[in-house]
Amino acid sequence: MLTAQITGWGKCLPPAVLSNDDLSQVMDTNDEWIRTRTGIGQRHISHVSTSTLATVAAKHALASAGLQASDLDMILIATASPDTLLPNIAATVQAELGASCAALDINAACSGFLYGVGLATAQIKCGQMQRILIVGAERLSFYINWTMRESAVLFGDGAGAVILEAVTSDQPAGVISYAMHNDPSGREHLKVDGFGSDMKRFDQEAENFHLQFNGREVFKRAIGGMGKLSKQVLEQAQLTTDDIDLVIPHQANVRIIETLIAKMGVPAEKAFVNIEQYGNTSAATIPIALCDAIEQGRIKPHDTLLSCAFGAGLTSAAAVIKW
Ligand code: ACO
Incomplete structure (x- = not known):
């Protein structure tokens, strides 16, 4: 049975951290409210583009799968905060990785990564593709209005990636x-x-x-x-x-x-x-x-x-x- 298996993974969190206490210096909020209402203690804020975060996570995922960018059949980038509208950021990530394959962005907001998993699995199970990179990457700090405490405290920047590969197995896998x-x-x-x-x-x-x-x-x-x-x-x-x-x-x-x-x-x-x-x-x-x-x-x-x-x-x- 042909199955789609995760064989590599990686993440990228920008180094700058903004704590709840930091936020309380610039807006009317506090650590206690944010933690009890949301569970959030801090968030990472990026000074680089979404595609840069995505590329770093993708390189880690490729390395952990033991693959080269040239092995990829498709790159799917789930994001609601692309660097540019055109080209899609999958093209930018593809260029950074040096891959020769299909590449597109998925705009399905917070569900985008799992939409990617579904679409990639279908491509693999029908035998069309063998190795697909799926990345979820965001620089949501770009969309934050820092005068609005109700939303400014909730979001952070970062990226995570997986490699989905065609594997033959006689067990569910x-x-x-x-x-x-x-x-x-x-x-x-x-x-x-x-x-x-x-x-x-x-x-x-x-x-x-x-x-x-x-x-x-x-x-x-x-x-x-x-x-x-x-x-x-x-x-x-x-x-x-x-x-x-x-x-x-x-x-x-x-x-x-x-x-x-x-x-x-x-x-x-x-x-x-x-x-x-x-x-x-x-x-x-x-x-x-x-x-x-x-x-x-x-x-x-x-x-x-x-x-x-x-x-x-x-x-x-x-x-x-x-x-
Ligand atoms: N610090 C202090 N007080 C605050 C803050 C803040 N950052 N933000 C709002 N408040 C105040 C409000 O002004 C309000 O005050 P009032 O009672 O005097 O009017 C009070 O806190 C309660 O505000 P609510 O909006 O009713 O708070 P609620 O308990 O609903 O929590 C929250 C708000 C955290 C946004 C919650 O509704 C939530 O998690 N919703 C779902 C998540 C979501 O929408 N995320 C964004 C979409 S993304 C996604 O991933 C699906």
């Missing part, structure tokens, strides 16, 4: 199920507008060019969306939550994760949480969390992982991965 969905009825609840072809052409400054969201609505829908897609991928894989060794959810708010996990009937210790260190890095949260879980010895050979995400669109995605 690699990405054994995946699902993607979008609920456009919620598209106004989470957005960056004032940009793109909607922009007033000769405006010097786009008025609403920053992240806007309806926190309570997103909170509620995130739990529903990730719960639904998780159930779907478990059913597809003919597994139950008892079969799952580790859940790697999107890291938007620790309270979202705790509520989701409790609703799914999964013990809290089975959820991987690293939002304290990085904040919400959107499409990058899951590949960064995967790298951290591996570094911390939380993933063992043959473990079964469930990953799920939710973001602007409102997108949702999930996958079951046999390690």
